Amino acid sequence: MPRTFTVAVRDQKFTVAAGDRLLDAALKNGVELPHDCRAGQCGACTLELTRGITLGGEAGCGNILACQARVFSDLEVTPHDAPETVLQNAVIEDIRDLAADVVKVIVRPRRPVHWLPGQYMKLQFRGYPARSFSPTAGLTDGTVDERLIFHIKKVRDGLVTPKLGAEIAVGSKLKVEGPFGHSFLRDDHPGRIILLGSGTGFAPIWAIAAAAQRRDRQRPIHLICGAKDAHAFYMDTALRKAARHEGTSVQVVLESLHPPLPDVHIGTPADHMPVLTAEDTVFAAGGPRMVERARVQAEAAGARFYADPFSPAPQPDRAPAYGLARLTRAFGRAR
Incomplete structure (x- = not known):
């Protein structure tokens, strides 16, 4: 019988077989952890490792990627505090050129989406595959409101971004999912x-x-x-x-x-x-x-x-x- 370990995620605990991936084991046991790509690229599943040993998925500064980290001891991990991921219907309110092959796209969701500075969203325009982009603040005043502002590079030969301003135009409908990511501003560290x-x-x-x-x-x-x-x-x-x-x-x-x-x-x-x-x-x-x-x-x-x-x-x-x-x-x- 394979050796097993106990993983504690705040007030939840579950058992993991030695060498299993942390995210797979959590989901199998009904413990929801934030995640997106499951390939170690997006950072959405980043956790703080407070106790224990894992192999793979190191993310620096005491963090691990749950989708890549394999469990080799009892663990204590803590998700980074972030807004809950939601799925909203939305519409494109404006599209404007910023630079060569870069456009500003303003999206208005049906209901406001709470996100932290630095996080990203998945946008799926009707009839096209989903793509991930980070919302930002206004370039002139640095403010944010209920609209979501994106700076999007039109990737040559891409399936989605070259269509912006043409087939995907002002008034086009889409779905917004997010926010994702752990690279967001925190107030717990006052340094530079x-x-x-x-x-x-x-x-x-x-x-x-x-x-x-x-x-x-x-x-x-x-x-x-x-x-x-x-x-x-x-x-x-x-x-x-x-x-x-x-x-x-x-x-x-x-x-x-x-x-x-x-x-x-x-x-x-x-x-x-x-x-x-x-x-x-x-x-x-x-x-x-x-x-x-x-x-x-x-x-x-x-x-x-x-x-x-x-x-x-x-x-x-x-x-x-x-x-x-x-x-x-x-x-x-x-x-």
């Missing part, structure tokens, strides 16, 4: 916040930055924003607003920049992180390689790290680069 966002990964990062500034205008925030090149850069309005806060510093990073511009760096956000300490909390959203590099640096410093990685996006084509030049003039000399 390091925020790294590349491409449309800026959406959850901007939601976190705007919320953190509203809660404490003096809190130290280091915001590093990246894009493929100047044509893909759409964040100037938000970054100018962020830079006006006394405790916030802003960096712009482009993977390709010709000709050079003052106060704009080359590379990815993870290439330009400040020296970290154990008192810092790091959030990263964007391409998996950038996020992984940020994770390694954060863990080496003993800093808290949170991320729900995005898939890489293709190179944008052509679009005006005026916003980037305005941004460097707006805050570059004041740094």
Whole structure:
């Protein structure tokens, strides 16, 4: 008979055979744990491991991914406090271009959906497969309301995103499921916040930055924003607003920049992180390689790290680069 162990999730307990995956065992025993992809990619099933031994699914900072972690002792695990996942009918209220192949999509759910800055939703437009995107705050004022604002990259040859603004238009109906993810702003740690966002990964990062500034205008925030090149850069309005806060510093990073511009760096956000300490909390959203590099640096410093990685996006084509030049003039000399 195989050896078994006991897993405690707050006030619930269940038995797991040695080597079984934690999430599978929990669901089999009628214990609901937050989850989504079940492939170790989305981060929705992240738990804090407070006691015990697992193999696989390490998520850093004492966290594990329940869908990947295999049980090899008695365990105590704690889900991260987050809003309950709901499924709502919704309608597209607006679609507007932000940059080359990047659109802002405003969705109005039938009833308000409670989410935390940094989380993501699954959107399923009628007749199309579901896709995951992070809601964000308004670029001009950093506020949120009952509507859900998304920054969406139109992926070349994609099944869904290239249809936005055409077959999927204003007035189109969809279903919104969420929120998911553990990379959200918390109030239990008062130290400096390091925020790294590349491409449309800026959406959850901007939601976190705007919320953190509203809660404490003096809190130290280091915001590093990246894009493929100047044509893909759409964040100037938000970054100018962020830079006006006394405790916030802003960096712009482009993977390709010709000709050079003052106060704009080359590379990815993870290439330009400040020296970290154990008192810092790091959030990263964007391409998996950038996020992984940020994770390694954060863990080496003993800093808290949170991320729900995005898939890489293709190179944008052509679009005006005026916003980037305005941004460097707006805050570059004041740094």
